[in-house]
Amino acid sequence: MTTVIPFGPQHPVLPEPVSLKLEIDNDVVVGALPSLGYVHRGLEKFIDTKDYNQTTYICERICGICSALHGITYTRAVEKLFDVEIPERAQYIRVIVGELNRIHSHLLWLGLFADGFGFESLFYECWKYREGVLDVLERITGNRVIHSISKVGGVTKDLTNEHIDMIEKMLDTVEAQVKNIEKVFVNNYTVKKRCVGLATMSKQLAYEAGTAGPTLRGSGNAIDVRNTPDWDIYKDLGFKTAVEQDGDCYARTKVRITELYESIKLIRNALSKLPNGDIATPIKGFPTGEAIMRTEQPRGEVVYYVKGNGTKNLQRLKVRTPTFANIPSLLLTLPGVKLADVPIVVLTIDPCISCTER
Amino acid sequence: MGMLNLVLTNISRKPATRLYPFEIREPFKEFKGSIVFNPENCILCGLCQKKCPPDAITVTKADKTWEINLFRCIMCTECVANCPKDCLSVSNQRTKTGAKETLKVSVPIVDKPKAAKASSK
Numbered sequence: 001m002t003t004v005i006p007f008g009p010q011h012p013v014l015p016e017p018v019s020l021k022l023e024i025d026n027d028v029v030v031g032a033l034p035s036l037g038y039v040h041r042g043l044e045k046f047i048d049t050k051d052y053n054q055t056t057y058i059c060e061r062i063c064g065i066c067s068a069l070h071g072i073t074y075t076r077a078v079e080k081l082f083d084v085e086i087p088e089r090a091q092y093i094r095v096i097v098g099e100l101n102r103i104h105s106h107l108l109w110l111g112l113f114a115d116g117f118g119f120e121s122l123f124y125e126c127w128k129y130r131e132g133v134l135d136v137l138e139r140i141t142g143n144r145v146i147h148s149i150s151k152v153g154g155v156t157k158d159l160t161n162e163h164i165d166m167i168e169k170m171l172d173t174v175e176a177q178v179k180n181i182e183k184v185f186v187n188n189y190t191v192k193k194r195c196v197g198l199a200t201m202s203k204q205l206a207y208e209a210g211t212a213g214p215t216l217r218g219s220g221n222a223i224d225v226r227n228t229p230d231w232d233i234y235k236d237l238g239f240k241t242a243v244e245q246d247g248d249c250y251a252r253t254k255v256r257i258t259e260l261y262e263s264i265k266l267i268r269n270a271l272s273k274l275p276n277g278d279i280a281t282p283i284k285g286f287p288t289g290e291a292i293m294r295t296e297q298p299r300g301e302v303v304y305y306v307k308g309n310g311t312k313n314l315q316r317l318k319v320r321t322p323t324f325a326n327i328p329s330l331l332l333t334l335p336g337v338k339l340a341d342v343p344i345v346v347l348t349i350d351p352c353i354s355c356t357e358r
Numbered sequence: 359m360g361m362l363n364l365v366l367t368n369i370s371r372k373p374a375t376r377l378y379p380f381e382i383r384e385p386f387k388e389f390k391g392s393i394v395f396n397p398e399n400c401i402l403c404g405l406c407q408k409k410c411p412p413d414a415i416t417v418t419k420a421d422k423t424w425e426i427n428l429f430r431c432i433m434c435t436e437c438v439a440n441c442p443k444d445c446l447s448v449s450n451q452r453t454k455t456g457a458k459e460t461l462k463v464s465v466p467i468v469d470k471p472k473a474a475k476a477s478s479k
Contacts, residue, residue, distance in 0.1 A: 054411035057434050128374050135386075142390035142448075148434050156439075 002030060005339070009038050013116045013343040016353035020330075020346070024339055032334045034327055040357040044317050051312040052078055052287055053152055059304075060146050062319065063355040065108060066297045068101040068141075071150040074317075077293035077304040078152045082285070087278045090154040091233050095270050096167070097141065097149045098295075099263040103174065104133040105298035106256045106263075109350050110181065113253065116347045117194045122184055129177040136170045139163065154280025164271055171264050178260050185253055195250035199333035199345040202247060211329040212322040213300020214255040215349050219247035225296040237269040249348045286310050297322055299350045321355035390433040391452040395424060397465045399443040406437035406446065425462045428453050 002025045009017035017038035023031035043062060047055045059074040060067040072094050079086060111126030134144055140163055141147040141156075149155050159167075185191055201209075206219035216223055224241045226234040242258035244251035287308030294303045300322030307316040326349040337345055376383065385391055402424070404417040414430035415437060417423075438446045 050411060054409075054436075057411045057432065139386045139388050142388050142435075143433065146432075156435075 001025070007342060007346075011343070013112070013347060014351070015112065016351065018351060018353045020334075020342075022334070022339070022342065027339050029334050029337050029339065029342065032331050034331065036327075036353070036357055038357070039354055043358045044319065047314055047317050049313075052308070052314050055314060055317065056151055057148065059317075059319075060148060062358055063321075063352055064145055065105045065352065066101060066299065066302075066355070067145065068097050068147045068149055069295055069297045069302065070319075071148065072098055073293055073295040073302055073304045074306070075150045075152050076295070077291050077306045078287060078308075079283075080291040080293055081287040081289055081306060081308055082152075082283055084153065084281060084283060086154050086281055088275045089158075089277045090279045092270050092274050093155045093157075093159055093279065094150055095233055095237070096159070096267050097137070097147060097155075099267050099270075100133060100137055100140075100167075101147070102263045102298045103260055104130050104137065106260050107133065109256060109298070109347075110185065110253070113344070113347050114185075116343045117191070119184075119190070122181065126181060129174060129181070132170055132173060132177075136167055139166065151280065153283040154278070156280075158279050159274070164274070167267065167271060171267060175261070175264050178257070178264075182257050185257060192250065194341070194344060195253060196248060198249045198341055199337055199348070200246070200248045201329060201333055203245075205332065206247065206329065209329045209332055210325050211300070211349075212325040213297070213350075214242075214252050214259070215326050215329055216300065217242060218244050218252035218255045220245045225294050225301050230294055231296070234266070236273065237266050239266060249344055252348045286312055287314065290316075299323055299352055299355075300325060302355075319355075319358060321352070321358075323349065323352045323356045326351075327356070385450045385452065387450055389450040389452075390435060390448050391450045392428075392448075393426060393431065393433075393435075393437065394447045394449045395426070395461075395463055396445050396447070397424065397463050398445070400424060400445045400465045400467070401443060402465055403442060405440050405442060409436045409440045411436060422465045422467065423462055424465055425460055427460050428457055429459050 002023045005022045005024050007020040007022050008014050009019045019035045021033040022029050043058055047058055050058060056071050056074055060071040062070050107126050107130040111123045111130070114122035114126060137147060138144045140159065141149050149157060201219045203220040206216050207221055220243060222241045222243045225231055226239050227241055240262060242255050242262055244254050288310045290305070290307040292303060292305050294301055302322060303320040305316070305318040306314055309315040330346065330349055334342065334345060402417055402419050402422065407415045407417045411434060412430045412432050414427045416425040435448055438448055
């Protein structure tokens with residue numbers, strides 16, 4: 001006989017509300033039914049009242065953690081409508097802020113994950129390291145969380161030499177700190193006992209379920225937007241995709257730790273190659289036509305669709321976020337998992353519900 | 359042994375947090391804290407109101423006032439970037455808790471350019 005146990009919308013491990021109705025048979029999950037819609041804010045409709053420049057600020061407020069990358073993706077999509085090439089310095093600054101955003105997002109996730117299996121001191125340690133990154137972001141962009149770095153045609157703020165020195169110093173510190181927590185996440189007996197072999201997804205299944213980001217790469221698929229011609233600036237920076245073959249919770253954690261090192265390397269390369277010049281091109285007129293743009297966020301691939309009709313307001317904006325793509329994989333992997341392990345499995349897709357519901 | 363090292367360093371280390379209400383960190387000089395309006399050069403053109411994404415700024419030409427709703431302002435600094443007379447600037451001091459919702463400033467001026475235009479005609 002099965003019992004239905006509600007998991008969420010309010011649950012200690014969930015920072016945001018998502019409800020899963022778990023069918024339990026003798027402490028083992030046999031089925032799960034998600035229900036979403038607790039934080040729907042209607043942002044895609046809200047753009048009707050704002051012009052295409054102001055929409056950047058709405059897009060940044062879709063998510064608090066990956067806000068810079070939402071703004072960057074939107075502005076890149078609108079630039080595609082106008083068919084303009086933005087200055088190279090602006091592209092590099094976008095990469096630097098985007099990767100700093102990824103570092104702070106991954107450190108946040110590692111902390112939450114540690115909290116998920118009850119490792120409180122590791123949780124505090126991860127969040128302490130994240131503060132250093134946030135301080136640097138606050139000094140570069142002027143804001144702690146919603147950075148507002150990207151605008152249509154370029155970036156809003158330039159990097160000074162003082163900022164560059166500060167970022168380099170911070171990267172050295174963060175690299176040492178990540179090495180410190182990597183030891184625990186990769187070698188610790190408790191962590192391994194909780195994660196290895198849990199909720200395994202095969203390479204084929206991960207691909208067919210349409211997952212994105214570290215969930216996809218943890219199962220052995222080397223798919224990353226930063227590797228494709230869609231964002232070709234990464235080709236010059238020597239980007240390498242982080243892949244793990246096992247497809248379990250442990251592999252997804254290792255992918256994120258490897259990505260931290262990768263981001264640190266990318267920022268160092270971008271700073272050393274940072275060209276001089278303008279940070280924005282002026283853009284005149286109103287957008288027409290339609291465009292699709294995708295970017296790699298900390299949680300996976302985000303897709304923006306924009307349609308302009310020659311007026312100052314966009315006719316349509318559609319966002320497909322990585323968590324939306326990852327929720328089906330949760331329903332495929334949860335059956336067979338013990339009830340006590342459900343929080344860990346839910347956390348490994350890095351759920352961001354505000355993104356998903358917009 | 360690793361454990362003992364950790365314990366000893368943690369005992370001798372300062373806490374990572376601040377004792378907040380008594381010890382407050384100075385804001386960074388780049389921090390976008392609040393919008394400062396200098397009414398001297400303002401010509402009441404209303405560009406800041408037009409560009410403001412959350413509709414926080416209201417410019418009333420009839421009463422010669424410039425008004426900002428501090429609770430709506432998202433500190434995007436669009437108004438600062440678009441002001442033709444550089445009346446607006448950013449300060450790194452954030453708005454104090456318990457501030458009034460709106461800040462209304464009366465603008466001293468603007469008859470000069472109009473008068474010049476009339477005389478040239």
